[in-house]
Amino acid sequence: MSYDIALLPGDGIGPTVVDAAVPVLDAAAAANDVDVETTRYDWGTQRYFDTGAMMPEDGLDRLASFDAILFGAVGHPDVPDHIPLDGLILPIRKRFDQTVCRRPAVLFDGVRSPLRAYEGGDIDILVFRENTEGEYADVGGREHRGFANEVAVQSAVYTRRSTERIVRAAFEAATERSGHLTNVTKSNAQAHGMVFWDDIVAEVSEEYPDVDVERLLVDAASMDFVRRPDEFDVVVASNLFGDILTDVGAIVTGSMGLAPSANIDPGNDHPSMFEPVHGSAFDIMGEGVANPLATVLSGSLMFDHLGEEAAASALWDVVADQLADENAPRTPDLGGDSTTEAVATDLRGRL
Numbered sequence: 001m002s003y004d005i006a007l008l009p010g011d012g013i014g015p016t017v018v019d020a021a022v023p024v025l026d027a028a029a030a031a032n033d034v035d036v037e038t039t040r041y042d043w044g045t046q047r048y049f050d051t052g053a054m055m056p057e058d059g060l061d062r063l064a065s066f067d068a069i070l071f072g073a074v075g076h077p078d079v080p081d082h083i084p085l086d087g088l089i090l091p092i093r094k095r096f097d098q099t100v101c102r103r104p105a106v107l108f109d110g111v112r113s114p115l116r117a118y119e120g121g122d123i124d125i126l127v128f129r130e131n132t133e134g135e136y137a138d139v140g141g142r143e144h145r146g147f148a149n150e151v152a153v154q155s156a157v158y159t160r161r162s163t164e165r166i167v168r169a170a171f172e173a174a175t176e177r178s179g180h181l182t183n184v185t186k187s188n189a190q191a192h193g194m195v196f197w198d199d200i201v202a203e204v205s206e207e208y209p210d211v212d213v214e215r216l217l218v219d220a221a222s223m224d225f226v227r228r229p230d231e232f233d234v235v236v237a238s239n240l241f242g243d244i245l246t247d248v249g250a251i252v253t254g255s256m257g258l259a260p261s262a263n264i265d266p267g268n269d270h271p272s273m274f275e276p277v278h279g280s281a282f283d284i285m286g287e288g289v290a291n292p293l294a295t296v297l298s299g300s301l302m303f304d305h306l307g308e309e310a311a312a313s314a315l316w317d318v319v320a321d322q323l324a325d326e327n328a329p330r331t332p333d334l335g336g337d338s339t340t341e342a343v344a345t346d347l348r349g350r351l
């Protein structure tokens, strides 16, 4: 099959990892009879400096006809974060109904967890993060500044549609995996949205009698991601809690540079988007040492979503193979001294 993929490298290390990963994706595609056409858009903070906007006015319309989007990262040290985020990544997730964010946190063979005693294969968590609402819902920015009694209100929104969609996606995955699902909320303090969420989990669970549901509050869940990461399997959480837990999951399984992510429209009416969990990494940008593996693994999730299982497994396996080889190049986040390019070139050789 043939696919049109939009590339949005973005800012900072985004272009470094996307430009390194794309030839690896191409090689995996070619070896598995998949035809990929890519179109690269330089939308990001440089464009904002030049023109005042992160993307053209019809940017979302232009993306709508692609089969998928591969995203790098946005965020620039000289710009308040809400500009690049509200100007590019968040509108894509919302406009294209990408309610389901799927984020695996897997400890590969050959990768050292900063936690004691865990070895490759011991940690295999799959987080389902609601991706369009909660605290990220744009409900009117009520901010009153400059008055004696200044106030800023940041509300959270939970709709039945999105909550059912993410919860159902998590139950489906739990059915295919170990039959265990952890539902993470903060129902003790957030009595409206989170109790609504818990009620929906209880309702949907009746359709999945074989899945056993554990409930954790997000503070305790964060502790347990560190204390007993090996005991988690599928986890479902709201947008903000899923965001936070997946950074914890990334570092517990070795590095931010290894964590991939899929932003999926479960209705398949719009393109889904694939991106590393990490951001534009101001501290290492321009050095050429960002780990490209999270982006390559995101490419694997993309092919899996497109129904190209052979190309998806080829990418996942080649990353696993490289990580398990102690003589293979590694970027500094994994304790090595190799460049982004050296890691990508080695992957292409293995394919």
Ligand code: NAD
Binding pocket: 013, 017, 072, 073, 074, 075, 076, 081, 089, 256, 257, 258, 275, 276, 277, 278, 279, 280, 281, 282, 283, 284, 289, 290, 291, 292, 294, 331, 333
């Ligand atoms: P970050 O993920 O960019 O970096 C956190 C830490 O992880 C840094 O020490 C960084 O060097 C390291 N790291 C991240 N990716 C790496 C990689 N591929 N290889 C090696 N090390 C890596 O998070 P931050 O510093 O909080 O955010 C920086 C900017 O990125 C901010 O503007 C933030 O808003 C933005 N951001 C964007 C996205 C996105 O576009 N999806 C995601 C997260 C953060």
Ligand code: IPM
Binding pocket: 085, 089, 090, 243, 277, 279
């Ligand atoms: C992520 C990022 C984004 C999020 C930011 C950049 C808006 O942290 O994809 O994890 O919070 O969703």
Ligand code: MN
Binding pocket: 243, 244, 247, 277
């Ligand atoms: Mn995040």
